[in-house]
Amino acid sequence: MNKYHQVTPAVLTALQAIVGEKYVYTDRDKCIPYECDEGVGKEYIHMPEAVVLPADAAQTAAIMRLANRERIPVVPRGAGTGLEFGAVVNEFGGIILSTERMNRIVEIDAERLYMVVEPGVVTAVLQEEAEKQGLLYAGDPCSGDSCCIGGNAATNAGGNRAVRYGTTRDQIYSIEVVTPTGEITTFGSRLKKVSTGYPLEKIIIGSEGTLGIITKLTLRLVPLPQHTAHILAVFPSVDTALSLVTALPKEGIEVTCLEFMDHEVIRVVGQYLDEKQPYADQNGNYMIIQLDGKSEADLDDGCIAVDEVCRQCGAMEVFAADAAKVWKVRKVFTEASAAECPVAAMEDFVVPPDQLKELLDQLQAVGRTQHISFRGVSHAGDGNLHLDVLRRGFTEEESQEKVEAFEDTAYRIVYSLGGRISGEHGIGQKRKKWLARYTDPVALQLMKAVKKAFDPNGILNPGKLFDME
Amino acid sequence: MNKYHQVTPAVLTALQAIVGEKYVYTDRDKCIPYECDEGVGKEYIHMPEAVVLPADAAQTAAIMRLANRERIPVVPRGAGTGLEFGAVVNEFGGIILSTERMNRIVEIDAERLYMVVEPGVVTAVLQEEAEKQGLLYAGDPCSGDSCCIGGNAATNAGGNRAVRYGTTRDQIYSIEVVTPTGEITTFGSRLKKVSTGYPLEKIIIGSEGTLGIITKLTLRLVPLPQHTAHILAVFPSVDTALSLVTALPKEGIEVTCLEFMDHEVIRVVGQYLDEKQPYADQNGNYMIIQLDGKSEADLDDGCIAVDEVCRQCGAMEVFAADAAKVWKVRKVFTEASAAECPVAAMEDFVVPPDQLKELLDQLQAVGRTQHISFRGVSHAGDGNLHLDVLRRGFTEEESQEKVEAFEDTAYRIVYSLGGRISGEHGIGQKRKKWLARYTDPVALQLMKAVKKAFDPNGILNPGKLFDME
Numbered sequence: 010m011n012k013y014h015q016v017t018p019a020v021l022t023a024l025q026a027i028v029g030e031k032y033v034y035t036d037r038d039k040c041i042p043y044e045c046d047e048g049v050g051k052e053y054i055h056m057p058e059a060v061v062l063p064a065d066a067a068q069t070a071a072i073m074r075l076a077n078r079e080r081i082p083v084v085p086r087g088a089g090t091g092l093e094f095g096a097v098v099n100e101f102g103g104i105i106l107s108t109e110r111m112n113r114i115v116e117i118d119a120e121r122l123y124m125v126v127e128p129g130v131v132t133a134v135l136q137e138e139a140e141k142q143g144l145l146y147a148g149d150p151c152s153g154d155s156c157c158i159g160g161n162a163a164t165n166a167g168g169n170r171a172v173r174y175g176t177t178r179d180q181i182y183s184i185e186v187v188t189p190t191g192e193i194t195t196f197g198s199r200l201k202k203v204s205t206g207y208p209l210e211k212i213i214i215g216s217e218g219t220l221g222i223i224t225k226l227t228l229r230l231v232p233l234p235q236h237t238a239h240i241l242a243v244f245p246s247v248d249t250a251l252s253l254v255t256a257l258p259k260e261g262i263e264v265t266c267l268e269f270m271d272h273e274v275i276r277v278v279g280q281y282l283d284e285k286q287p288y289a290d291q292n293g294n295y296m297i298i299q300l301d302g303k304s305e306a307d308l309d310d311g312c313i314a315v316d317e318v319c320r321q322c323g324a325m326e327v328f329a330a331d332a333a334k335v336w337k338v339r340k341v342f343t344e345a346s347a348a349e350c351p352v353a354a355m356e357d358f359v360v361p362p363d364q365l366k367e368l369l370d371q372l373q374a375v376g377r378t379q380h381i382s383f384r385g386v387s388h389a390g391d392g393n394l395h396l397d398v399l400r401r402g403f404t405e406e407e408s409q410e411k412v413e414a415f416e417d418t419a420y421r422i423v424y425s426l427g428g429r430i431s432g433e434h435g436i437g438q439k440r441k442k443w444l445a446r447y448t449d450p451v452a453l454q455l456m457k458a459v460k461k462a463f464d465p466n467g468i469l470n471p472g473k474l475f476d477m478e
Numbered sequence: 479m480n481k482y483h484q485v486t487p488a489v490l491t492a493l494q495a496i497v498g499e500k501y502v503y504t505d506r507d508k509c510i511p512y513e514c515d516e517g518v519g520k521e522y523i524h525m526p527e528a529v530v531l532p533a534d535a536a537q538t539a540a541i542m543r544l545a546n547r548e549r550i551p552v553v554p555r556g557a558g559t560g561l562e563f564g565a566v567v568n569e570f571g572g573i574i575l576s577t578e579r580m581n582r583i584v585e586i587d588a589e590r591l592y593m594v595v596e597p598g599v600v601t602a603v604l605q606e607e608a609e610k611q612g613l614l615y616a617g618d619p620c621s622g623d624s625c626c627i628g629g630n631a632a633t634n635a636g637g638n639r640a641v642r643y644g645t646t647r648d649q650i651y652s653i654e655v656v657t658p659t660g661e662i663t664t665f666g667s668r669l670k671k672v673s674t675g676y677p678l679e680k681i682i683i684g685s686e687g688t689l690g691i692i693t694k695l696t697l698r699l700v701p702l703p704q705h706t707a708h709i710l711a712v713f714p715s716v717d718t719a720l721s722l723v724t725a726l727p728k729e730g731i732e733v734t735c736l737e738f739m740d741h742e743v744i745r746v747v748g749q750y751l752d753e754k755q756p757y758a759d760q761n762g763n764y765m766i767i768q769l770d771g772k773s774e775a776d777l778d779d780g781c782i783a784v785d786e787v788c789r790q791c792g793a794m795e796v797f798a799a800d801a802a803k804v805w806k807v808r809k810v811f812t813e814a815s816a817a818e819c820p821v822a823a824m825e826d827f828v829v830p831p832d833q834l835k836e837l838l839d840q841l842q843a844v845g846r847t848q849h850i851s852f853r854g855v856s857h858a859g860d861g862n863l864h865l866d867v868l869r870r871g872f873t874e875e876e877s878q879e880k881v882e883a884f885e886d887t888a889y890r891i892v893y894s895l896g897g898r899i900s901g902e903h904g905i906g907q908k909r910k911k912w913l914a915r916y917t918d919p920v921a922l923q924l925m926k927a928v929k930k931a932f933d934p935n936g937i938l939n940p941g942k943l944f945d946m947e
Contacts, residue, residue, distance in 0.1 A: 121832045122727060167671045176671045194920035198896055199830045201860035202636045202645045204684055205898035205905060206913055206943060207925045211680035215673055232730040258591060261701040261772065303730065303783075307776060314772075361668045363590045391670035427667055429674035436674060444675055451663035455932065456676045462927035474675060 013101050013468070014080045016058040024061050024104075027071045032110070034060040043105045047152075048092035049354060053438055057084070057098040057105040064110050066185055066193050066224035072106060073222070073469075074191030082471050085218040087128060087160030090152045092355055093437025095217045096160070099472045108159050111224060114138055122230045123182060123199055128159025128223050135228075144230040147174035150433070151340065159223050165215035167433035169266040169299070172390030174231075176433065178214045185225035186213055189464035199227055212459065217435045218470045220463045234265075234301035236308040241330040242319040243293040247271055249323035250294040251366045254389050256318050262311065266299035267390030268339050269365075274346075274384050278338050281345030286338065288325065296324075296389070297335055342386050346397045351405075354398040354412045356385070358423050359432030362392035371422045372396070381415045393432035420447050436474045445475060482570050482937070483549045485527040493530050493573070496540045501579070503529040512574045516621075517561035518823060522907055526553070526567040526574040533579050535654055535662050535693035541575060542691070542938075543660030551940050554687040556597060556629030559621045561824055562906025564686045565629070568941045577628045580693060583607055591699045592651060592668055597628025597692050604697075613699040616643035619902070620809065628692050634684035636902035638735040638768070641859030643700075645902065647683045654694035655682055658933035668696055681928065686904045687939045689932045703734075703770035705777040710799040711788040712762040716740055718792035719763040720835045723858050725787050731780065735768035736859030737808050738834075743815075743853050747807050750814030755807065757794065765793075765858070766804050811855050815866045820874075823881045825854070825865035827892050828901030834861055840891045841865070850884045862901035889916055905943045914944060 024033045034040055037056070045054045063069045076083045082103025086096035098105060112129035119142040126135055132146075132153040139146045149168035150156055156166070161177045162184065174180070183197030196210035213220045244250035250269060257264060270278070272292040279286040287293065298315055302308025312329070319327045346352060360368050365387060376383060380403075385396035403411050420430060424447050430436065436444050445453065457477055461467075467477050493502045503509055506525070514523045532538045545552045551572025555565035567574060581598035588611040595604055601615075601622040608615045618637035619625055625635070630646045631653065643649070652666030665679035682689045713719035719738060726733060739747070741761040748755040756762065767784055771777025781798070788796045815821060829837050834856060845852060849872075854865035872880050889899060893916050899905065905913050914922065926946055930936075936946050 120724065120728070121830065165671075165673045167673075171671050176673075188920065188924070192920045194918050194924075196921060198898060200828055200896070200898060200901075201831065202634075202640050202857075202862060202901050203828055203898045204634045204636075204645075204826075204900045204902050205828075206917060206922070207681045207685055207689075207928060209681065209921070209924060209928070212676045212678065216676055220676075232728065234730075255589065259589070259701065261703075304779065307779065310773065310776065357673075359669055359672055359674075361590065362670065388671075393671060427669070429667060429669060429672045431673045432669075432671050433673050448675060449663050451657065451661045452665060452678070453675070455657070455663075455678060458931035459676060459678070459928055462931040463924065 012080065013082050013103065015102060016081060016104060020075070020079055020081065021059060023075050024059065024072065027075070028061055028063050028068050032062040043086065043089065043107070044097065046089050046091040046094055046097055048094055048439060049352060050094065050439060053094040053097060055098045058102055060105040060107055062107050062110045066187055069106065069187045069222055069224055070191045070193050073187055073189060076104070076468050077190050077466055080466060080468060082468055084470050085163070085222045087157040087163070088131065088155055090156040090160065091164065091437060092434045093439040095164070095435055095437030095470070095473050097438070099438055101471050106222065108157070115225070117142055119144060124228050124230055126158055126226055126228065128157060128162070128226065130158050132156050132158055132161055139230055140233060143233050145233045146180065146228055146230055148177045148180045158226060162214050162223050162226060163216070163218050164433065164435040167388065167391065167393060169268060169388065171388065172267050173263055173265045178211065180229050181210065181214060182227040182229055184210050184213060184223045186221035187224055188221050189466070189469040217437060217473055219460060219473055220469070236302040236305055238300045238302070238308055238312050239330045239332045239335055240298040240300065240312065240315055241287070241328040241335050242296045242298065242324045243288045243326050244296065244322070244324050245293070247294055247369060248366055250296050251389065252322045253296055253319060254362045254365060256322050257315070260314065260318055262314055262318065264298050264315070264390060265301050266297065268297040269387040269389035270295045270297070270339065270342070271384070274342060274386055277349050277384065278341055278345045281348055282341060287328070293325065297330070297339055339386065346384060351400040352397045353400040353408045354416070356394070356396035356398065356419070357431045357434040358394045358396065358419070358428060360392045360423060360426045360428030362390060364426040364428065365389060365392055365394065368394065368422065368426055368428070372419060375415065375418050375422070379411070379415055379418070381411065388432070391432070392428070416443065438473060441473070441475055481549065482551050482572065484571060485550060485573060489544070489548055489550065490528060492544050493528065493541065496544070497530055497532050497537050501531040512555065512558065512576070513566065515558050515560040515563055515566055517563055517908060518821060519563060519908060522563040522566060524567045527571055529574045529576055531576050531579045535656055538575065538656040538691055538693055539660045539662050542656055542658060545573070545937050546659050546935055549935060549937060551937055553939050554632070554691045556626040556632070557600065557624055559625040559629065560633065560906060561903045562908040564633070564904055564906030564939070564942050568907055570940050575691065577626070584694070586611055588613060593697050593699055595627055595695055595697060597626060597631070597695065599627050601625050601627055601630055608699055609702060612702050614702045615649065615697055615699055617646045617649045627695060631683050631692050631695060632685070632687050633902065633904040636857065636860065636862060638737060638857065640857065641736050642732055642734045647680065649698050650679065650683060651696040651698055653679050653682060653692045655690035656693055657690050658938040686906060686942055688929060688942055689938070705771040705774055707769045707771070707777055707781050708799045708801040708804055709767040709769065709781065709784055710756070710797040710804050711765045711767065711793045712757045712795050713765065713791070713793050716763055716838060717835055719765050720858065721791045722765055722788060723831045723834060725791050726784070729783065729787055731783055731787065733767050733784070733859060734770050735766065737766040738856040738858035739764045739766070739808065739811070740853070743811060743855055746818050746853065747810055747814045750817055751810060756797065762794065766799070766808055808855065815853060820869040821866045822869040822877045823867040823885070825863070825867065825888070826900045826903040827863045827865065827888070827897060829861045829892060829895045829897030831859060831861035833895040833897065834858060834863065837863065837891065837895055837897070841888060844884065844887050844891070848884055848887070850880065857901070860901070861897070885912065907942060910942070910944055
């Protein structure tokens with residue numbers, strides 16, 4: 010039984026009174042863009058009863074008070090670039106609360122190294138604004154050109170630079186939050202350390218819009234690195250390439266990015282770009298390394314050290330790479346992969362980086378047994394493996410069953426290696442079955458108890474991450 | 479009305495059955511060491527009804543199940559080196575659960591850079607064990623010789639190296655936890671990134687033993703820096719010295735430690751050690767800087783850069799310092815200060831580092847108005863100011879009232895500058911009045927709701943951080 014209520018004409022009138030008539034969508038045409046995200050899974054496409062676009066925290070709070078009183082589900086949504094259908098309405102119905110109008114950069118303080126932004130700012134836009142002042146916002150999801158910072162916070166997005174700078178959570182000093190019951194508060198503060206009560210911002214970030222709606226963020230900035238090198242190291246095997254992952258930190262070498270692409274991926278990308286990639290015909294496996302230095306001399310020393318470690322690990326060749334060229338190869342992967350063969354599922358496994366080799370070995374065995382083809386790229390430095398499961402050898406109709414069998418086995422392996430379902434995409438609706446299956450029941454029960462503490466009526470993004478009893 | 483029950487002979491028998499007779503203390507002599515911590519405040523000294531020393535998580539869980547059933551408060555305690563009476567029984571009575579027997583280093587993995595320890599391991603001991611394998615455990619509270627890692631996690635301890643490496647929370651991959659209802663689970667994992675449910679370890683760490691009892695910790699290690707310099711920069715004024723705090727990060731210089739001592743502190747320490755300190759007779763103010771380098775050349779470059787920035791900020795002289803000598807001056811402060819004048823209160827203010835100057839200015843004005851003398855040292859790099867309020871010009875009896883008036887004003891200033899009550903000592907019992915006064919009510923209410931979610935009967939360390947309704 011659905012404990013939630015529908016959006017009535019009276020509720021629509023109340024919403025219009027809060028945000029203005031033109032910012033409440035109910036027309037099918039205007040709602041269609043909000044019925045899905047960028048993930049794979051037709052069964053999750055769901056039309057919202059209404060889409061509401063508040064201008065600020067006060068309007069957001071008024072919407073939440075109304076929804077909480079009327080028991081109407083509210084699904085917060087940024088740019089809709091998620092992959093797990095976390096920002097899409099589900100069987101409970103309800104409204105999409107889009108943050109797209111809250112898209113101001115409020116302040117950049119170049120002296121004190123922080124910026125204050127609203128959740129609807131596109132990540133690349135705030136990166137560029139920071140860069141104009143010689144500063145780096147270090148969060149760097151691959152979808153930076155289209156995703157927005159509120160969504161980055163909601164999923165604790167990672168990306169290429171997470172190896173060095175950490176994930177989105179690590180970039181955030183504080184967040185203004187509207188609670189599920191419609192109150193406005195701030196968690197965190199612009200501090201380097203603090204021990205004054207529970208740091209609830211740490212769990213709101215990454216909660217995929219289930220604990221509160223973020224309406225403002227204070228972000229950490231760092232001076233823009235002035236000296237950067239991009240290195241392409243080519244290895245004869247997956248194993249030799251991945252041995253670099255533990256070898257670099259052991260030598261105390263801090264790289265900014267460490268991305269892995271195997272020979273099959275190189276082949277597919279080369280074909281898609283119609284460009285011959287170095288060592289593609291010798292089954293070369295790539296490690297793309299970005300290194301930042303304090304000075305030219307420091308960078309040179311760093312490059313020499315990286316070169317040495319690569320060769321010790323068995324690299325066939327280590328190139329000083331052209332940034333645009335080498336990153337294009339990495340970034341075009343998703344597109345190239347989908348062009349060559351339909352993608353049945355996109356995985357976001359994460360394991361301790363030293364377990365990547367073992368994970369890949371075991372997955373290969375599963376692939377052979379279950380007749381599943383896949384290929385993937387890896388943010389290898391942080392143990393995150395994006396795997397495209399290909400729809401090859403089975404039909405679209407058979408897809409769900411095949412993928413499910415594969416995922417069940419794969420997650421069992423991932424957890425046995427100390428890993429988790431998702432490194433940076435989140436759980437949303439698609440992975441909640443697996444979260445329930447593989448999370449320790451005591452830990453899961455406490456997560457639900459915390460959800461209940463924040464959202465007693467369960468109206469904020471219900472049925473995401475887990476089902477409440 | 480006390481909703482809790484007393485420890486009856488039947489309960490004692492049950493406790494003995496869990497941990498063995500010799501690990502349940504009720505004798506006054508054996509319980510006395512557990513009635514206080516290292517903080518100032520006679521009124522908080524309180525004898526526990528019993529002290530229990532479990533050997534492991536299973537025994538800890540059995541104790542919690544018993545206590546939860548019988549509604550008996552349990553106060554987890556490490557080495558008892560806290561300053562805010564967080565690990566001491568209060569008016570609710572109950573038992574101390576000491577982690578001192580859980581003091582094993584379970585594993586050090588030098589290849590994968592982590593170690594697994596029990597909560598009762600003394601911080602310095604695990605630092606030394608890591609060091610023997612060429613590794614650094616980067617957490618570094620000033621009480622490292624006596625405090626234990628469980629307590630570090632409970633208070634999210636900081637210390638000298640927090641500027642570079644973060645606080646204790648940043649050193650922890652995962653924790654095994656016994657919940658208030660006596661279940662055992664693990665939060666977190668040995669991952670560099672993850673987005674798989676709520677990271678509850680982030681709030682258990684720093685919750686001062688109110689959400690769960692940590693029974694095992696997996697800690698992050700880094701290669702031991704091979705090239706370290708200690709620099710003493712002497713400044714003609716507090717303002718010039720503190721300008722270094724923003725100047726260094728702006729230049730992209732990452733220091734490992736950045737400690738501030740003003741001329742009055744230098745005088746008191748010099749007197750105590752009976753050693754003339756450089757520039758003491760010219761009212762010199764010190765910044766002690768530790769810098770780590772990847773190589774001798776890198777370290778030299780770093781030192782030159784630091785020297786330059788110090789001089790731009792107005793340093794009178796910049797010395798390459800003898801580590802033992804310069805750190806002795808810093809570390810002896812608490813002792814030296816107490817020897818010169820009784821200490822009425824020890825503060826742990828934290829503000830954005832760029833607000834330290836403003837904080838000190840405003841505090842000086844309060845001191846003049848309220849006739850309060852104080853002196854302090856600062857982990858300046860992270861905006862943390864330890865202030866000793868001196869019992870000078872008033873009696874011990876008047877102390878409480880004087881301190882209270884000062885703290886009320888001081889915290890108002892701290893919060894107005896974006897700061898918080900405690901940077902690293904925590905709230906315990908002593909500061910909970912101020913937490914209630916200065917925390918946004920919505921945020922405070924959510925903290926209490928989370929506490930309730932973890933501990934429905936409120937038996938784990940009740941009356942710490944805040945009072946439940």
